[in-house]
Amino acid sequence: MTRRMTVGQALIEFLGHQWTVDGDHRERTIAGAFGIFGHGNVAGLGQAIAQANALDPDLMPYHQARNEQAMVHQAVGYARMHRRRGTFACAASVGPGAANMLTGAALATSNRLPALLLPSDTFATRVSDPVLQQLEMPHDTSVQVTDAFRPLSKFFDRVDRPEQLFSIALAAMRVLTDPAETGAVTIALPEDVQAEVVDVPDEFLQDREWHIRRPLAERGPVERAADAIRAAKNPIIVAGGGVLYSGAEDELRQFVEETGIPVGTSQAGGGSLVWDHAQNLGGIGATGTTAANRIAADADVVIGIGTRYSDFTTASRTVFQNPGVTFVNVNVASFDAYKHGSQLPVIADAREAIVSLRELLAGHRVSEEFATRVADEKKTWDAAVDDAFAPSGLAEPGQPEIIGAVQSASAPRDVIVQAAGSLPGDLHKLWRVRDALGYHVEYAFSCMGYEIAGGLGVRRGADAAGESDRDVIVMVGDGSYLMLHTELVTAVAEGLKIIVIIVQNHGYASIGHLSETTGSERFGTKYRTLDEKTRNFQGDETLPIDLAANARSYGLDVIEVEPSASAVNDLSAAIATAKASDRSTVIHINSNPLIYAPDGEGWWDVPVAPVSELESTQKAYDEYLVDKARQKPLLG
Known part of the structure; x- marks a missing residue:
């Protein structure tokens, strides 16, 4: 038997019937769908998801997002929390909507975490050519934005004809649920094909189980x-x-x-x-x-x-x-x-x-x-961490001290979420993990802007697993916060509770330190007003940006920790207040970015210019050569 459906309708119903099985554990492979419906998918996937919502809201639960990249980050956060057994589908419109997901695709693949991406494409028939937001490449007119997903995906295909959907969808699910191959899985969907009608076999729409392989050692x-x-x-x-x-x-x-x-x-x-x-x-x-x-x-x-x-x-x-x-x-x-x-x-x-x-x-x-x-x-080392966590009484405490305050105020099953800047390195050294899923630092891609969206994915993942007792604590520097903070609106819209701690450094703390170690004296890493004479941003006058006010404007509860000798104690109290609330809370604290975590005797190879007029770079190069001499081929 068959059913007459559009390609979009068939795909959404198919996804609603896919199940991941891992031993005795069984859960939906695609927990729901994110989508921004515009030119290219409003009549295809958009209509299909709207229809599913009207007829059976549980078939493919729909969630809004404010940015296509953030959709993928939420899917990845959820997937890690579910140990790669479940994820989300992410639907985007043609052109810029699809292009916005590219960073998310790279992040998912780098982290070996599953995410299903459904970017729209231009007309397969080319009956309307060129359409709005279509690339035009004279050497190859078939190349479109979606082709950029090819090197970023563990699976890529394009549904150019309705009949192709069946084999493509099944192949995509195989990769999503393969522990050795998983990552970003991309199905490009031309806008006309999404709305075309196809006879869909009943077998395609039935429940299907995908058993995770656990290969034994030879x-x-x-x-x-x-x-x-x-x-x-x-x-x-x-x-x-x-x-x-x-x-x-x-x-x-x-x-x-x-x-x-x-x-x-x-x-x-x-x-x-x-x-x-x-x-x-x-x-x-x-x-x-x-x-x-x-x-x-x-x-x-x-x-x-x-x-x-x-x-x-x-x-x-x-x-x-x-x-x-x-x-x-x-x-x-x-x-x-x-x-x-x-x-x-x-x-x-x-x-x-x-x-x-x-x-x-x-x-x-x-x-x-x-x-x-x-x-x-x-x-x-444990004693060194104790010392790093000890309150200093500084009005603007260092990041290690801030991490210590968060550590002491959090519960063992809480989840710390981070991705970029100097925080991942300090957390790797200092955070005292008390639960298998309590440490969520995205560091394969270390994507600035991941934190809030990823934290929402963690929140969704914990709730879906029946673990609402976990608080999700997102730590984010001001640089990363400014990259992608709009998913705070999603938290408000869906009543998803996360605790966001903004560590205000007035610049890029991590690459500032990196710049210093390579002899560039933190050039271009400070948030300062432009000095018209020197044509740089290296002055002392900080910007009058109020990130707490920004967060407050989204409708969240905001606690500002004022610079004082009791700042760290005030931070701990703020976290306690946030944990007691059933709403999302943003906590803002000023930090001294020049106070570092204890040295762990590790090194990272970042090349230094061998020739320079700057004395700082000359010195950095001499030090670089000493460390470089320790590198080994590591052939084992």
Whole structure:
């Protein structure tokens, strides 16, 4: 049997019947749809979603967004909170609407997190050509804005004929639910095709289950990995996001308790172990702790579990200094398992691989000498964090002190959300994670503007999972806030409660420090009035911008922490007030961006100009060469 439907109607009904199954867990793959309906999709997907809303509001719940990029950020925040088992569809109109989603597509793919993107395209028939917002490329008139999604997506296709929808939609769902392939999945939809009629088989519209693959480790590779670990004197585990997406945190905890092997976490792996676990040395790499980095420097076997080994995780290939270091890379994706030339890749689900390693290493434990060193390094770093969190009495406290206040005022199951600026590095070092899903820092793309929209996705994800007891705390610098804050309107419109803490630095704190270390003296990173004589923004006069007033204008509750000796205590009190409220609250506090977190002995490779007339750049280059000399090929 078939039904006569438009392509848009068929796609929306199809998406409403897709289910992800992970063991005993079953949930909707597409939890709902975001959409801004304009030229290109108002008569197609827009009509289809409106019709679904009228006939069956639960089929494809609709949510508004204020920016197409923010739609994708919300989908990604939700997906991470649901361990990649569910996400949202994001519909955009032709031209600028579609182009606005490109940043979100890159973010989803970089983070290996699923998001379904449905950008509209120009007429497939070209009966009206060129249409409003159509690109015209003389060398190839078929090229349109949606083609820009090709390198940013893990799956891309265009529905040029109605009959293509069936195979394209099914292929898209396969990638969305494949742990090794997932990311941005893009189906481009020409505006005329969206509204064309097609005979849809009943089978296409029935409930369909997509079972997440949890591949077992092959016997040979995992046995060789176990042999290498057993022979190691100074092993360390690098826990990445794959640990959490696999739900492997309990297996990891049991494994390290049995073996005594310490753990350093990537940004995505935060939460793999609670902060005070004896084997948790905290963040590793460029923004890591001295505990993790010092142990990693001598490690003879590095066991990566679910990590993609970014330059921040390896400190630009300087953190692992042992000349004979061997890498055991456990990853569901072969692309990541073979990183850095590993001779011991284990292509498997993180949880399943850990189960196999536990069996093979039963009774094995690191030496007492090594265990004592691990404990001593952890104790030293924990004391450094305590010192960084201690109230200073400064009217404008440093960021570490602010993080400490947020930490003390938050509950163990609350979720901290961040993405860009200096906050991710400080949080990686300092935040004491107390829950597997309590640390949400988007650092694969480190996208300025992600925080508020991503935080809303986390809020939706927690609510959908029946975990409304979690507060979602978004920390955002003024630079990132100014990039994309309009989703605060979405929070008000839907009554979604988040707590947003704006850390006012009067500029870009992170790249300001980076500029300083490369000898450019924070040029172009301060928010100042233009000096007409020098033609720059390097003066002392800050801008009269009132971000608290901006947030208040959206209809949120706003608490301003005034500069004073009690600023940190006032911040803690403000967070307590926000947590007690059932409404979204924005808290504004001024910070001194020149007060840094304790040094974790990590490095990040940012090239410095070898030739310069600036003395500051000359000095920076000399220092760069010293650090550069520590880089290794990391062939394991």
